[in-house]
Amino acid sequence: xxxxxxxxxxxxxxxxxxxxxxxxxxxxxxxxxxxxxxxxxxxxxxxxxxxxxxxxxxxxxxxxxxxxxxxxxxxxxxxxxxxxxxxxxxxxxxxxxxxxxxxxxxxxxxxxxxxxxxxxxxxxxxxxxxxxxxxxxxxxxxxxxxxxxxxxxxxxxxxxxxxxxxxxxxxxxxxxxxxxxxxxxxxxxxxxxxxxxxxxxxxxxxxxxxxxxx
Numbered sequence: 001x002x003x004x005x006x007x008x009x010x011x012x013x014x015x016x017x018x019x020x021x022x023x024x025x026x027x028x029x030x031x032x033x034x035x036x037x038x039x040x041x042x043x044x045x046x047x048x049x050x051x052x053x054x055x056x057x058x059x060x061x062x063x064x065x066x067x068x069x070x071x072x073x074x075x076x077x078x079x080x081x082x083x084x085x086x087x088x089x090x091x092x093x094x095x096x097x098x099x100x101x102x103x104x105x106x107x108x109x110x111x112x113x114x115x116x117x118x119x120x121x122x123x124x125x126x127x128x129x130x131x132x133x134x135x136x137x138x139x140x141x142x143x144x145x146x147x148x149x150x151x152x153x154x155x156x157x158x159x160x161x162x163x164x165x166x167x168x169x170x171x172x173x174x175x176x177x178x179x180x181x182x183x184x185x186x187x188x189x190x191x192x193x194x195x196x197x198x199x200x201x202x203x204x205x206x207x208x209x210x211x212x213x214x
């Protein structure tokens with residue numbers, strides 16, 4: 001499936017990606033901040049989170065890395081990190097608040113990654129998984145740099161809701177929905193599903209060895 005590339009589609013991708021970079025960087029600053037890191041450490045983690053998933057996607061798709069081609073994405077990550085770093089000194093923030101921008105980043109990067117892949121003619125299932133990788137890899141980098149087990153590997157549904165949302169996005173496009181509308185609907189579905197998973201502690205079964213007693 002190859003999308004008809006037009007200025008409106010490129011514009012939609014640009015803004016979705018920019019929002020994804022900002023909210024993902026914000027989630028990184030909020031999480032790293034509670035580790036009492038200095039400004040440079042926070043900036044590095046924010047950049048790794050905001051740009052990491054898209055960078056891996058572009059390398060796998062043999063595409064010029066998005067933030068190297070257009071440095072506005074790098075600047076957006078850097079500026080948002082500094083702004084939140086300073087704002088946190090004046091506003092009391094809950095340690096769990098990072099989960100909200102994290103969910104927003106999961107949604108927006110998932111849609112952006114899927115859209116880029118479809119524009120390059122990637123098969124639909126691979127395109128949906130590219131969306132998942134774009135959405136989760138930055139968070140993996142963030143958690144590893146914060147010396148924590150990546151949230152994607154445990155806890156309430158994370159990558160699962162991203163993958164389902166990315167597939168939903170592709171289905172809407174197949175049904176001839178406007179791409180921007182499809183992106184909004186699918187992105188909201190990922191964001192809301194992630195928040196519901198957190199609220200109701202919805203999880204996949206964990207791997208367990210059969211006990212010798214059974």
